[in-house]
Amino acid sequence: MTTLRDKPLWRSVILWLSATLMMGVAASAAAHKYFFAITEINHNQVSDSFEIIHQLTAHDIENTIAQQHNIAFNPEHPNYDALIKAYVEQRFILTSGQRALDVNWIGLEIVRDKIVVYQEASANRFATPLVVKNELLVDTYPKQINTVNFVSGETKISLTFNKSQRIATITNNN
Numbered sequence: 001m002t003t004l005r006d007k008p009l010w011r012s013v014i015l016w017l018s019a020t021l022m023m024g025v026a027a028s029a030a031a032h033k034y035f036f037a038i039t040e041i042n043h044n045q046v047s048d049s050f051e052i053i054h055q056l057t058a059h060d061i062e063n064t065i066a067q068q069h070n071i072a073f074n075p076e077h078p079n080y081d082a083l084i085k086a087y088v089e090q091r092f093i094l095t096s097g098q099r100a101l102d103v104n105w106i107g108l109e110i111v112r113d114k115i116v117v118y119q120e121a122s123a124n125r126f127a128t129p130l131v132v133k134n135e136l137l138v139d140t141y142p143k144q145i146n147t148v149n150f151v152s153g154e155t156k157i158s159l160t161f162n163k164s165q166r167i168a169t170i171t172n173n174n
Contacts, residue, residue, distance in 0.1 A: 035060060035141040039092070039134065043123055043152035052103065052119040054088065056136065061087065061115055064140040075110060084108060088117055088136065095131040130170040134161040 035057070042051045065083050066073035073083070085105050094101040106118035130150075137144045138161070146161040150170055159168040 035137065035144040037136050037144070037146045039136075039146065039148045041094075041132075041148060041150045043150075045153060048123050050094065050101070050103075050121040050123050052092075052117075052121065054092065054115075054117040054119075054136070056115045056117070058110060058113050058115045060137055060141060060144075064137055067140060081108060084115065084117070088119075091133075091135040092119075093133040094121060095133070096129075128171045131167060132159060132161075132170065133167045134159075135166050136161075138163045138166065 037054060037056045037060075039055075040051075040053045043049075044051050061084060062073050065071075065087055068087075069083070071077070073080070077083070085108075089103065089105070092103075094103060101121040103119050103121045106120055108115055108117045110116075132148055132150075134146045134148055136146055138146070142163050144162060148159040148161065148168070150157045150159070157170055159170070161168065
């Protein structure tokens with residue numbers, strides 16, 4: 001008895017599908033070798049507030065939330081903004097004078113392949129040291145690198161976070 005698998009055409013189709021699938025996997029892996037996020041913290045001295053902007057790779061944060069909640073997660077999800085908000089608020093914390101600052105959620109937008117998150121915190125009790133805890137995406141992506149750029153007047157400081165370095169301190173001496 002002859003089956004479809006015995007036919008040369010079927011073998012060609014299987015080989016073609018396998019090769020196409022492997023090329024797609026290889027291209028996908030090659031397209032995303034680096035995992036990074038950038039956060040800007042600007043001390044607005046006029047309003048005496050910290051203006052915080054996070055830029056995250058959209059599919060990285062979506063995959064992280066999908067894994068955590070065991071759900072299909074994309075911009076059409078009914079709790080898309082709320083789940084991203086909860087994730088960011090749990091993993092990005094500012095502390096000054098040994099008190100966590102109240103960081104207010106302004107919102108988020110999707111810009112190309114990025115999620116841009118806007119937050120703000122009052123700086124009226126700002127005293128150095130300012131402790132920054134940044135654990136965004138480091139548990140899902142072990143090679144994740146997070147950069148925080150802090151600007152206050154003439155002071156400009158860059159901090160780097162990763163899986164093993166999750167907390168850094170900004171002082172007058174930085």
